[in-house]
Amino acid sequence: xxxxxxxxxxxxxxxxxxxxxxxxxxxxIFAIGVLFQSCTGPRGPEGPAGLDGPIGQTFExxxxxxxxxxxxxxxxxxxxxxxRLEDSDVVLVYILWAVDGNLPVWRLxxxxxxxxxxxxxxYDFTPVDYTLQIDAPSNAILxxxxxxxxxxxxxxxxxxxxxxxxxxxxxxxxxxxxEAVKKYFNLDDSNIQKLSAQ
Numbered sequence: 797x798x799x800x801x802x803x804x805x806x807x808x809x810x811x812x813x814x815x816x817x818x819x820x821x822x823x824x825i826f827a828i829g830v831l832f833q834s835c836t837g838p839r840g841p842e843g844p845a846g847l848d849g850p851i852g853q854t855f856e857x858x859x860x861x862x863x864x865x866x867x868x869x870x871x872x873x874x875x876x877x878x879x880r881l882e883d884s885d886v887v888l889v890y891i892l893w894a895v896d897g898n899l900p901v902w903r904l905x906x907x908x909x910x911x912x913x914x915x916x917x918x919y920d921f922t923p924v925d926y927t928l929q930i931d932a933p934s935n936a937i938l939x940x941x942x943x944x945x946x947x948x949x950x951x952x953x954x955x956x957x958x959x960x961x962x963x964x965x966x967x968x969x970x971x972x973x974x975e976a977v978k979k980y981f982n983l984d985d986s987n988i989q990k991l992s993a994q
Contacts, residue, residue: 852981853879853955855989860949862930868938868946869929870993874955877989881923884958889919889928890974892950902952902974906931909945913937917949926953952988956981 855877862868874881881887890902905928909915915932928951932938954977969980978985 852957852983853877854983854985855879855953855991857928857951857953857991857993860928860951860993862928862946862949864935864939867929868932869927871925871927872991872993873925875924877953877991879955881921881955882957883923885923886956886958887919887921887926888954888956888971888977889926890952890954891917892952904972904974905951909941910937915941915945952985954981954983 857870857872860870862870889905891905891907892900893903893907894901905917905919907917909917909930913932915930915937917928918931919926919928921927930938930941930946932941952974954974970976977983
């Protein structure tokens with residue numbers, strides 16, 4: 797017949813097991829570390845070449861005129877700029893807000909035109925086309941906009957691979973700052989393609 801050990805016997809067994817584990821665990825971990833440290837072998841084959849960086853694409857759309865007859869919208873296709881969007885690509889749109897000396901000042905769209913009245917430059921896109929537009933709460937407000945807001949605008953459209961910023965380590969980028977985006981994504985705008993909306 798088996799006897800049930802007393803609490804004192806259980807405590808002694810647990811203390812003994814703890815003592816053995818404590819004495820053996822450190823040498824065991826050390827031995828495993830030495831074993832793995834001494835494992836060496838020939839260098840493996842070279843992996844495939846990685847990407848050099850993002851393949852961002854940029855173009856400008858000049859002479860953009862927003863008129864009531866087109867619902868204050870201008871539409872275009874990316875193919876007119878020889879750009880093929882992937883499903884995961886991201887499109888950023890900047891408007892030429894001012895020129896400071898010889899330096900253009902670009903602002904990220906959506907861009908407020910008249911915040912108290914709720915008027916904005918805005919855009920949307922699909923993998924095939926894009927729409928630039930002026931949004932406002934009413935047609936009366938749109939019809940009251942001056943020509944310096946609705947006529948002869950210039951937009952810079954930037955297409956970026958969406959997975960690139962997720963793969964890049966370090967702090968992100970301020971997308972509202974075109975110069976920061978250009979630097980972060982290695983965009984070359986020295987010979988930018990310029991299209992006319994007319």
